[in-house]
Amino acid sequence: MADRALRGMTIGAKSMESEEGVEFAERMIITYECPLAHVTSVPMSTEAEVPATWECPECGQAAARRGEDDQDSEEPKKTVRTHWDMLLERRGVDELKELLDERLEQLRSGEVYRERV
Known part of the structure:
Protein backbone atom coordinates (compact mmCIF):
# COMPACT_ATOMS: atom_id res chain seq x y z
CA MET A 1 0.00 0.00 0.00
CA ALA A 2 2.88 2.32 0.70
CA ASP A 3 4.12 1.74 -2.84
CA ARG A 4 1.08 3.47 -4.36
CA ALA A 5 1.21 6.64 -2.24
CA LEU A 6 2.17 9.93 -3.89
CA ARG A 7 5.50 11.10 -2.59
CA GLY A 8 6.97 14.57 -2.49
CA MET A 9 3.67 16.50 -2.84
CA THR A 10 0.74 17.36 -0.70
CA ILE A 11 -2.48 16.24 -2.30
CA GLY A 12 -4.64 19.12 -3.59
CA ALA A 13 -2.23 21.86 -2.57
CA LYS A 14 -0.20 22.10 -5.76
CA SER A 15 -0.85 21.52 -9.42
CA MET A 16 1.49 20.13 -12.02
CA GLU A 17 -0.18 22.27 -14.72
CA SER A 18 1.30 25.56 -15.79
CA GLU A 19 -0.47 28.68 -17.06
CA GLU A 20 1.72 28.74 -20.13
CA GLY A 21 -0.34 29.07 -23.33
CA VAL A 22 -3.62 29.50 -21.45
CA GLU A 23 -5.90 32.31 -22.64
CA PHE A 24 -8.00 33.64 -19.79
CA ASP A 70 -31.35 49.94 -13.44
CA GLN A 71 -31.00 50.63 -17.16
CA ASP A 72 -31.04 46.90 -17.83
CA SER A 73 -34.21 46.23 -15.88
CA GLU A 74 -37.27 45.49 -17.97
CA GLU A 75 -39.63 47.25 -15.58
CA PRO A 76 -39.30 51.05 -15.69
CA LYS A 77 -39.10 52.85 -12.37
CA LYS A 78 -42.33 54.41 -11.26
CA THR A 79 -41.97 58.08 -10.39
CA VAL A 80 -43.27 59.13 -7.01
CA ARG A 81 -46.27 61.42 -7.23
CA THR A 82 -46.56 64.01 -4.48
CA HIS A 83 -49.73 65.68 -3.23
CA TRP A 84 -48.70 68.79 -5.15
CA ASP A 85 -48.39 66.80 -8.41
CA MET A 86 -51.86 65.33 -7.96
CA LEU A 87 -53.30 68.76 -7.14
CA LEU A 88 -51.76 70.25 -10.28
CA GLU A 89 -53.44 67.50 -12.30
CA ARG A 90 -56.85 68.79 -11.14
CA ARG A 91 -56.29 72.57 -10.97
CA GLY A 92 -54.07 75.23 -12.52
CA VAL A 93 -51.69 77.46 -10.55
CA ASP A 94 -53.82 80.59 -11.15
CA GLU A 95 -56.93 78.82 -9.87
CA LEU A 96 -55.01 77.63 -6.78
CA LYS A 97 -53.84 81.18 -6.02
CA GLU A 98 -57.43 82.41 -6.26
CA LEU A 99 -58.67 79.66 -3.91
CA LEU A 100 -55.88 80.44 -1.44
CA ASP A 101 -56.79 84.13 -1.39
CA GLU A 102 -60.47 83.30 -0.80
CA ARG A 103 -59.61 80.91 2.03
CA LEU A 104 -57.23 83.38 3.70
CA GLU A 105 -59.93 86.07 3.56
CA GLN A 106 -62.41 83.70 5.23
CA LEU A 107 -59.88 82.93 7.98
CA ARG A 108 -59.10 86.62 8.58
CA SER A 109 -62.77 87.61 8.75
CA GLY A 110 -63.55 84.88 11.26
CA GLU A 111 -66.01 83.20 8.90
CA VAL A 112 -63.93 80.03 9.17
CA TYR A 113 -61.84 79.26 12.21
CA ARG A 114 -59.16 76.75 12.81
CA GLU A 115 -59.58 74.41 15.75
CA ARG A 116 -56.52 73.73 17.82
CA VAL A 117 -55.86 70.13 18.59
Whole structure:
Protein backbone atom coordinates (compact mmCIF):
# COMPACT_ATOMS: atom_id res chain seq x y z
CA MET A 1 0.00 0.00 0.00
CA ALA A 2 2.88 2.32 0.70
CA ASP A 3 4.12 1.74 -2.84
CA ARG A 4 1.08 3.47 -4.36
CA ALA A 5 1.21 6.64 -2.24
CA LEU A 6 2.17 9.93 -3.89
CA ARG A 7 5.50 11.10 -2.59
CA GLY A 8 6.97 14.57 -2.49
CA MET A 9 3.67 16.50 -2.84
CA THR A 10 0.74 17.36 -0.70
CA ILE A 11 -2.48 16.24 -2.30
CA GLY A 12 -4.64 19.12 -3.59
CA ALA A 13 -2.23 21.86 -2.57
CA LYS A 14 -0.20 22.10 -5.76
CA SER A 15 -0.85 21.52 -9.42
CA MET A 16 1.49 20.13 -12.02
CA GLU A 17 -0.18 22.27 -14.72
CA SER A 18 1.30 25.56 -15.79
CA GLU A 19 -0.47 28.68 -17.06
CA GLU A 20 1.72 28.74 -20.13
CA GLY A 21 -0.34 29.07 -23.33
CA VAL A 22 -3.62 29.50 -21.45
CA GLU A 23 -5.90 32.31 -22.64
CA PHE A 24 -8.00 33.64 -19.79
CA ALA A 25 -11.53 34.87 -20.40
CA GLU A 26 -12.01 38.62 -20.54
CA ARG A 27 -13.19 39.90 -17.20
CA MET A 28 -14.85 42.95 -15.73
CA ILE A 29 -15.13 44.03 -12.12
CA ILE A 30 -18.70 44.48 -10.88
CA THR A 31 -19.14 46.48 -7.66
CA TYR A 32 -22.04 45.91 -5.28
CA GLU A 33 -23.04 47.92 -2.20
CA CYS A 34 -25.35 46.66 0.55
CA PRO A 35 -27.71 48.82 2.68
CA LEU A 36 -25.04 48.96 5.41
CA ALA A 37 -22.59 50.49 2.90
CA HIS A 38 -20.37 47.41 2.63
CA VAL A 39 -18.72 47.40 -0.80
CA THR A 40 -17.99 44.14 -2.63
CA SER A 41 -16.13 43.84 -5.94
CA VAL A 42 -16.69 40.66 -7.93
CA PRO A 43 -14.71 39.74 -11.07
CA MET A 44 -16.99 38.30 -13.76
CA SER A 45 -16.63 37.22 -17.34
CA THR A 46 -17.71 39.77 -19.93
CA GLU A 47 -19.95 37.07 -21.39
CA ALA A 48 -21.67 36.33 -18.08
CA GLU A 49 -25.14 37.58 -17.24
CA VAL A 50 -24.53 40.02 -14.37
CA PRO A 51 -27.03 39.66 -11.49
CA ALA A 52 -28.73 42.80 -10.18
CA THR A 53 -28.05 41.80 -6.56
CA TRP A 54 -25.27 39.93 -4.77
CA GLU A 55 -25.16 38.59 -1.23
CA CYS A 56 -22.93 40.79 0.94
CA PRO A 57 -20.12 38.64 2.37
CA GLU A 58 -19.94 40.80 5.52
CA CYS A 59 -23.58 41.03 6.64
CA GLY A 60 -25.47 38.65 4.33
CA GLN A 61 -27.93 41.28 3.04
CA ALA A 62 -28.74 41.77 -0.62
CA ALA A 63 -26.31 44.24 -2.18
CA ALA A 64 -27.30 46.22 -5.29
CA ARG A 65 -25.01 47.12 -8.16
CA ARG A 66 -23.16 50.35 -7.45
CA GLY A 67 -23.59 53.15 -9.96
CA GLU A 68 -26.29 51.26 -11.78
CA ASP A 69 -29.48 53.14 -12.60
CA ASP A 70 -31.35 49.94 -13.44
CA GLN A 71 -31.00 50.63 -17.16
CA ASP A 72 -31.04 46.90 -17.83
CA SER A 73 -34.21 46.23 -15.88
CA GLU A 74 -37.27 45.49 -17.97
CA GLU A 75 -39.63 47.25 -15.58
CA PRO A 76 -39.30 51.05 -15.69
CA LYS A 77 -39.10 52.85 -12.37
CA LYS A 78 -42.33 54.41 -11.26
CA THR A 79 -41.97 58.08 -10.39
CA VAL A 80 -43.27 59.13 -7.01
CA ARG A 81 -46.27 61.42 -7.23
CA THR A 82 -46.56 64.01 -4.48
CA HIS A 83 -49.73 65.68 -3.23
CA TRP A 84 -48.70 68.79 -5.15
CA ASP A 85 -48.39 66.80 -8.41
CA MET A 86 -51.86 65.33 -7.96
CA LEU A 87 -53.30 68.76 -7.14
CA LEU A 88 -51.76 70.25 -10.28
CA GLU A 89 -53.44 67.50 -12.30
CA ARG A 90 -56.85 68.79 -11.14
CA ARG A 91 -56.29 72.57 -10.97
CA GLY A 92 -54.07 75.23 -12.52
CA VAL A 93 -51.69 77.46 -10.55
CA ASP A 94 -53.82 80.59 -11.15
CA GLU A 95 -56.93 78.82 -9.87
CA LEU A 96 -55.01 77.63 -6.78
CA LYS A 97 -53.84 81.18 -6.02
CA GLU A 98 -57.43 82.41 -6.26
CA LEU A 99 -58.67 79.66 -3.91
CA LEU A 100 -55.88 80.44 -1.44
CA ASP A 101 -56.79 84.13 -1.39
CA GLU A 102 -60.47 83.30 -0.80
CA ARG A 103 -59.61 80.91 2.03
CA LEU A 104 -57.23 83.38 3.70
CA GLU A 105 -59.93 86.07 3.56
CA GLN A 106 -62.41 83.70 5.23
CA LEU A 107 -59.88 82.93 7.98
CA ARG A 108 -59.10 86.62 8.58
CA SER A 109 -62.77 87.61 8.75
CA GLY A 110 -63.55 84.88 11.26
CA GLU A 111 -66.01 83.20 8.90
CA VAL A 112 -63.93 80.03 9.17
CA TYR A 113 -61.84 79.26 12.21
CA ARG A 114 -59.16 76.75 12.81
CA GLU A 115 -59.58 74.41 15.75
CA ARG A 116 -56.52 73.73 17.82
CA VAL A 117 -55.86 70.13 18.59
